[in-house]
Amino acid sequence: MIPIPKHSSVSAVASSSSSCDSDNQNYSHLINPNIIIIIMISISQRTQTSGGLTSIPTAYNYFTPNNIHDQPVSDELFEDSIPTIDFSLLTSGTPEQRSKIVNELGKACQDWGFFLVINHGVPDSLMKVMIETCEEFFKLTEEKKQEYAGKHILDPIFYGTSINGAATQVLFWRDFIKFFVRPKFHCPAKPTGFRDISMEYSKRTWEVARELMKGISMSLGLEEGYIEKAMNLDSGLQIVAANLYPPCPEPKVAIGLPPHSDHGLLTLLIHNGQRGLQVQHKGNWVNVYSNPNAFVVNIGDHMEILSNGKYKSAFHRALVNGTDARISIPILFGPELETVVNPAPELVDNETNPPAFAGMKYREYLEMLQAKTINAKLSQK
Numbered sequence: 001m002i003p004i005p006k007h008s009s010v011s012a013v014a015s016s017s018s019s020c021d022s023d024n025q026n027y028s029h030l031i032n033p034n035i036i037i038i039i040m041i042s043i044s045q046r047t048q049t050s051g052g053l054t055s056i057p058t059a060y061n062y063f064t065p066n067n068i069h070d071q072p073v074s075d076e077l078f079e080d081s082i083p084t085i086d087f088s089l090l091t092s093g094t095p096e097q098r099s100k101i102v103n104e105l106g107k108a109c110q111d112w113g114f115f116l117v118i119n120h121g122v123p124d125s126l127m128k129v130m131i132e133t134c135e136e137f138f139k140l141t142e143e144k145k146q147e148y149a150g151k152h153i154l155d156p157i158f159y160g161t162s163i164n165g166a167a168t169q170v171l172f173w174r175d176f177i178k179f180f181v182r183p184k185f186h187c188p189a190k191p192t193g194f195r196d197i198s199m200e201y202s203k204r205t206w207e208v209a210r211e212l213m214k215g216i217s218m219s220l221g222l223e224e225g226y227i228e229k230a231m232n233l234d235s236g237l238q239i240v241a242a243n244l245y246p247p248c249p250e251p252k253v254a255i256g257l258p259p260h261s262d263h264g265l266l267t268l269l270i271h272n273g274q275r276g277l278q279v280q281h282k283g284n285w286v287n288v289y290s291n292p293n294a295f296v297v298n299i300g301d302h303m304e305i306l307s308n309g310k311y312k313s314a315f316h317r318a319l320v321n322g323t324d325a326r327i328s329i330p331i332l333f334g335p336e337l338e339t340v341v342n343p344a345p346e347l348v349d350n351e352t353n354p355p356a357f358a359g360m361k362y363r364e365y366l367e368m369l370q371a372k373t374i375n376a377k378l379s380q381k
């Protein structure tokens, strides 16, 4: 039940964290009280006056001379660009169009682990109001938000600010709220309307994710319902996360979210139009530019396991900027918690495709992420 060491690593304790996974780690045993005071001051400074600050507290120094803010490859120099999938062709194209788009989907999962989805049918107005409502949530008083402060990775509602306490105690320039909307619906009660909007948004994104999983199943040469059935998606996890990255006086020093991969099968992300997301591709950091009404989709660790490593759960990170607040809303779709995730037997043989991972329950994987006893992706990327 332990992943075969393809990805396992002794360097497991380096900085990998996301709103969808190891943010939730309880580092209380590692943090000294002075750091906690810094954290409290930093949060209030950031939320009240981040525009007025001219420097950041040292606890946020992520990029140092040894770990420099490496510039992303400029778009003109980079011949590849993140693939775009036309969702309408996947669901209502002719058989030829469908088969072409399934191929493109497979290639995107294999080459990038990231792609944009357009013509998905989720109304722009719903995406917009979801972002606005999350923005309203972050404007609530700190006291109100702290009612949702979380501790455990499986807490159904979790408000926090990220702490990379394990190795360096560097903080990230980000606040987040995360809530489980499936199998049971949870959502903060405030601001007004948050529940209804989140419920509608969750349903609509679930429909998109489900169709994408069918396409991905077919792209792997499996039956279209394979992933849905094998991962027990009817009672699977769906987690909404909203990240707020306030304007940062030293954007070349702090980071919003350090390099990480997401657990689960798929993540669908929207944002408020500000740039910051980058994906690692062929060893370079590439900016993810997307129209606010497209979904940015990425493959999660469990899709990589299920595909026996054929599809990549790519490393990505979020940079911050000096002038504008950025909001992103990733929604993560994962298996049912007790499901043992294995490479699909159909994709494994003992000669050319031996299993690259051993099975593990999704719940155990999450708990190990929280305890930092694994960090499956770090050794490889």
Ligand SMILES: O=C(O)CCC(=O)C(=O)O
Pocket (backbone or CB within 6 Å): 018, 019, 020, 241, 243, 257, 262, 269, 271, 276, 277, 316, 317, 318, 328, 330
């Ligand atoms: O803010 C972003 O664009 C990325 C967020 C992310 O990767 C995450 O929350 O896991």
Ligand SMILES: [Fe+2]
Pocket (backbone or CB within 6 Å): 018, 019, 020, 260, 261, 262, 316, 330
């Ligand atoms: Fe992520």
